[in-house]
Amino acid sequence: MKPIIAITMGDAAGVGPEIIVKALGHQAVYDQCRPLVVGDGQIMKRALAFAQSDLTIRSISEVGEAAFEKGTVDVLDLALLQEDLPVGAVSEEAGNAAFLFLKKAIELANEAKIDAICTAPLNKEALHLAGHNYPGHTEILAALTDTEEYAMMLTAPKLRVIHVTTHVGLVKAVELITPERVYNVIQLADQTLKKAGIRSPKIAVCGINPHAGENGLFGDGEEAAKIEPAVQKAQEEGIQVFGPMPADTLFYRAVRGDFDLVVAMYHDQGHAPIKVLGLEAGVNITVGLPIIRTSVDHGTAFDIAGTGKADEQSLMEAIRQGAELAPKR
Structure with a gap:
């Protein structure tokens, strides 16, 4: 069975939703894994327009409801955000949601309902505004999995x-x-x-x-x-x-x-050095965790959020590496 990869939406005001839509438009992703977005259904539908995508968003409440079929994006919908959330702006609402998306994905991993987590970028200022005083994804994952020894590994060609x-x-x-x-x-x-x-x-x-x-x-x-x-x-x-x-x-x-x-x-x-070699191919992997976690090696890119210009290649590579590293069912 192909591994189930939970893709957390990250900060909804950034490029995360767009690059997820773009990435899940590629057959290669479905050849490697069963992708499941953990996020907000309304925001993901808005991202379809930004990315000029003809995919369909399907909101679900349990992993078992996912079909994992190309053309339809399965979203485990936490329904935390308003559809008119401002794009490209720091928001306490978006920061809190990004934290809760990741928390939910960790819970699913602990319950063995998913096999790995792939994270879209969050915004640290928004995270802190929401009262989650972590430096970033890595430290949240360590704290919520009670991991003391961990490290950030970046990969590029x-x-x-x-x-x-x-x-x-x-x-x-x-x-x-x-x-x-x-x-x-x-x-x-x-x-x-x-x-x-x-x-x-x-x-x-x-x-x-x-x-x-x-x-x-x-x-x-x-x-x-x-x-x-x-x-x-x-x-x-x-x-x-x-x-x-x-x-x-x-x-x-x-x-x-x-x-x-x-x-x-x-x-x-x-x-x-990693970013000189190319943002589009860089992947962030947290090692030492009980959970496989990969991520894009770029930020929320508020300056181009909502324009459809964001490149999905780093996310696709992160999904690929997550699928390779995930425990086999």
Whole structure:
């Protein structure tokens, strides 16, 4: 049986509904999985017009009611929003709904009614306005699944990156980088790649400072104190891990094929190379959770929401990877 992928609608004021409609217009999605939208039926019907789509929206209340037939989009309709919700604007209503869509998908996964979750983008400001003070999807998923050790992994053609820290300021990120955290992320990376079929993955670890500190010339010895002990411990356990290495050349080497994955120390260190390779092909995967979760690697794009210009390729790739990683029935 093809896996059931719950696609959460994300922030209804953004491009999420549009890219979902566009993605579910492709036969390839139905060849890979059984897609189920968790969101709002009225907003999804509005998105048909934005995307100039001839699909049909079918609101359902239980997973068992879904037909999973191309041409009809099955929406587990939580009916949380008004059809005239402003497009392209931060909204407490949309932020709250985005949180509840994800919460419902997690409940379905815990009940084994779905096999994986694929998330359309949410807006952090809207989320916070609604009183959900999380930095993003990753932290919500961790909190609602009682997961302590997790990490964000981004994939693009020829590059995989996993993050030690994510949505915090740079000064705070350096504080949060510890040997224990770096070691745990290396372990998660190794386990994830082996599950994906890479028998002996090669993992490279970025430094924090320019030139990875250059033997203490730059910084205050952060590489020696925070990263080297973790790398050494992982090596002693048989993991093929190298570093800390200068980030400015490491990503080039990884794209060339020298390494299967790069461990980035902070948000922009890892995100920037992925996005240079193409937003349309980037996918965000949360590793360490009891649930398979993938996502687009772009935001709500309020500036083009409602115009039909948003590209569905990142969502299609996220759905594909979710289907590949999902447990087989």
